[in-house]
Amino acid sequence: MEAPKQQKAVLVQLRSKIQHPGQPAETHEMQATGQIIEKKGQAYLLFEEQTEGMPSVRTTVKLHAEDAFIMRKGGVQMRLPFRTDDARFGTYGNGPAIMDLLVETKKLQWTPGIFSVTYDLHAEGNLLGKYQLTITYSEVTK
Numbered sequence: 001m002e003a004p005k006q007q008k009a010v011l012v013q014l015r016s017k018i019q020h021p022g023q024p025a026e027t028h029e030m031q032a033t034g035q036i037i038e039k040k041g042q043a044y045l046l047f048e049e050q051t052e053g054m055p056s057v058r059t060t061v062k063l064h065a066e067d068a069f070i071m072r073k074g075g076v077q078m079r080l081p082f083r084t085d086d087a088r089f090g091t092y093g094n095g096p097a098i099m100d101l102l103v104e105t106k107k108l109q110w111t112p113g114i115f116s117v118t119y120d121l122h123a124e125g126n127l128l129g130k131y132q133l134t135i136t137y138s139e140v141t142k
Contacts (some may be wrong), residue, residue, distance in 0.1 A: 003138070008040040009140040012047045017132040021092060036137065038062075049074075061135065065110045068117065070133075082117050084108045099123055113137060 012032045013113030019025045034047025045061040062069045065084075072078040077093035082105045090101040102122040107114045115135045121128040 008036045010034050010036050010045070011140060012045065013136045015134045018064075019130040021127055021129070033140070034102040034137070036139075043112075045135065050074075061115060063110050063115055065108060068108060068110065068115070080119075080121075082108050082119060 005019040010033070012034045013026075014030045014032070016028045017025055018028070020068055030049060032047040032049060035081060037044045037046060043063040045059075045063055047059055049057040049072075051057075057072050057074035057076050060071045068082045070078070070080045070082075075094075077098065078091065080090040080101070080103050081088040082103065084105055084107070087102055087104040090103045092099050092101055099126040100123065104122065105117065106120065107116070113136060115137075116133065118130075118132045120130050
């Protein structure tokens with residue numbers, strides 16, 4: 001028998017900094033409502049990204065300090081696996097085209113309420129960019 005899932009409503013704040021080779025850094029911020037789900041002792045953050053004029057994207061983040069991932073489904077399909085000081089294969093797709101990625105994790109941290117990862121993204125042997133992502137979340141109180 002499967003252990004019951006625990007769910008909590010949360011407010012999510014996402015901040016990303018992207019440095020593409022030869023270009024100035026870009027910073028993006030987003031807020032959403034979501035849920036923290038604990039399943040079999042593992043925590044997952046689920047939320048939906050809404051961008052004006054674009055299809056919504058459902059995002060799942062496996063929250064862990066040593067082995068995490070971000071999975072996005074909807075207008076964008078993406079899976080980025082993270083393991084500290086390791087390189088792993090991921091994917092990115094927009095429509096029918098899917099590209100293989102190499103995700104080189106530089107720093108990975110998670111404590112309840114904040115998830116942070118710094119990583120380099122490569123495709124076909126080329127550096128696409130250096131990324132810093134911080135997701136903070138807090139329980140919705142009624």
